[in-house]
Amino acid sequence: MLEKRDFYINGTWITPAAAETCEVINPSTESPCAVISLGTQADTDAAVAAAKAALPGWMATPVAERIALVENLLAAYRRRKDEIAKAMSLEMGAPMDLAHKSQAGSGSYHLTNFIKAAKEFEFERPLNAQSSKDRIVYEAVGVAALITPWNWPMNQVSLKVGAAAIAGCTMVLKPSEESPLSAMIFAELMDETGFAPGVFNLVNGTGTGVGTQLSGHPDVDMVSFTGSTRAGTAISQNAALTLKKVHLELGGKGANLIFDDADDAAVRRGVETMMQNTGQSCNAPSRMLVQRSIYDRVVAEASEVASTIAVGPADQPGDHIGPVVNATQWDKIQDLIQKGIDEGARLVTGGTGRPPGLNTGYYVRPTVFADVNNQMTIAREEIFGPVLSILPFDTEEEALEIANDTVYGLTNYVQTQDPARANRLARQLRSGMVEINGISRSAGSPFGGMKQSGNGREGGIFGIEDFLEVKSIGGWQAE
Numbered sequence: 001m002l003e004k005r006d007f008y009i010n011g012t013w014i015t016p017a018a019a020e021t022c023e024v025i026n027p028s029t030e031s032p033c034a035v036i037s038l039g040t041q042a043d044t045d046a047a048v049a050a051a052k053a054a055l056p057g058w059m060a061t062p063v064a065e066r067i068a069l070v071e072n073l074l075a076a077y078r079r080r081k082d083e084i085a086k087a088m089s090l091e092m093g094a095p096m097d098l099a100h101k102s103q104a105g106s107g108s109y110h111l112t113n114f115i116k117a118a119k120e121f122e123f124e125r126p127l128n129a130q131s132s133k134d135r136i137v138y139e140a141v142g143v144a145a146l147i148t149p150w151n152w153p154m155n156q157v158s159l160k161v162g163a164a165a166i167a168g169c170t171m172v173l174k175p176s177e178e179s180p181l182s183a184m185i186f187a188e189l190m191d192e193t194g195f196a197p198g199v200f201n202l203v204n205g206t207g208t209g210v211g212t213q214l215s216g217h218p219d220v221d222m223v224s225f226t227g228s229t230r231a232g233t234a235i236s237q238n239a240a241l242t243l244k245k246v247h248l249e250l251g252g253k254g255a256n257l258i259f260d261d262a263d264d265a266a267v268r269r270g271v272e273t274m275m276q277n278t279g280q281s282c283n284a285p286s287r288m289l290v291q292r293s294i295y296d297r298v299v300a301e302a303s304e305v306a307s308t309i310a311v312g313p314a315d316q317p318g319d320h321i322g323p324v325v326n327a328t329q330w331d332k333i334q335d336l337i338q339k340g341i342d343e344g345a346r347l348v349t350g351g352t353g354r355p356p357g358l359n360t361g362y363y364v365r366p367t368v369f370a371d372v373n374n375q376m377t378i379a380r381e382e383i384f385g386p387v388l389s390i391l392p393f394d395t396e397e398e399a400l401e402i403a404n405d406t407v408y409g410l411t412n413y414v415q416t417q418d419p420a421r422a423n424r425l426a427r428q429l430r431s432g433m434v435e436i437n438g439i440s441r442s443a444g445s446p447f448g449g450m451k452q453s454g455n456g457r458e459g460g461i462f463g464i465e466d467f468l469e470v471k472s473i474g475g476w477q478a479e
Contacts, residue, residue: 010050011197027093039205047201051170054198106155140168142221145214150178167467247456252410255403256285262415279386283411323362333385340378410449
């Protein structure tokens, strides 16, 4: 087991005199792998005070200098990428290949894109060519509370810290208590990179503890939260008392519309994308909508693909999926699989219980349901595990109606070789993101949703703008 780790406040690692502790559980073994301290109100207050004191100086730091520090952070991150990957594999169960390539790789990817975007962004500019005495200035929102999840730890930490740092915000990061180890390595990187004391602070804790303290704190100007819709609602309500800015990236129930002219790889791609990260992705295509003329063939193919997906320990190399993060999630997924059976969906692959030969660890069988309708629980609730629901449709209009019939609106997917239909659906689908025929969105594209999937955008210039206020100045004087 790793030694107990504490908080990074005002440029110093702090050991609380008397703090409640929490074990970090390795989901592959169900055994503790570390112990962390949980912050109190006093710890939260100290971190916020440090960020508030550092704010004037950091806001006044020229943008070029802030970008240079993020460039140094990127270089430091790359040097310790292997260590960060191992930490994430240990704490949240990402298999080593996925942890290194996608989980740890996402951090350097986002920091690189923020640097590029910031160098092209005008933080100060005229209103327009005709209004020489009107100035638009983008300045930092202020002290930002950053609350990150366990499922993509460095993806979310880098998306929030990189954007906030370039914008000129000071920060208090509360990582998930399920995956704090990689975040503490990140704090070490911020320290060695040379960010001034108080610009970045880290306090470990629970959502109901430190998370609630931050979202309601009068000296916090903004909360950027990624996690469940339930928690996002609670944060919004708590933050409303101080009218602070709230950025939310929440859950999803993505629809993957497969038409009879979809490419030959569409079904395999859809299943594998759903199962990636053991289904623990908010943008997973968890509802596969299939045109009835190819429905039986697609169900058979999806079942075959899912049955070949290997499940195994996170510390092993290879192209397999690992465990889900903890016992609570495992129990929830088992209950929802059983609910699918009880409500009449046809189980074609997987089911309840652990995969054969894996008696310890929070492993879930890759599961596919067919003959699902959109009123079933498994079609409406975010399962957050390797469970795919397949629903039939007859017409494009029906597919669109089913896809949009959800409280969520994060990512939808379209598989068709008809360009007009693909573009038409992309415009009509009520989600913040749409991907067509397996083509990923480009670097710097905004990540975020609508409806109960949230209200912010992360990545590239869109992510930086979320941490900026727009100031309008009249009577600007030439210098």
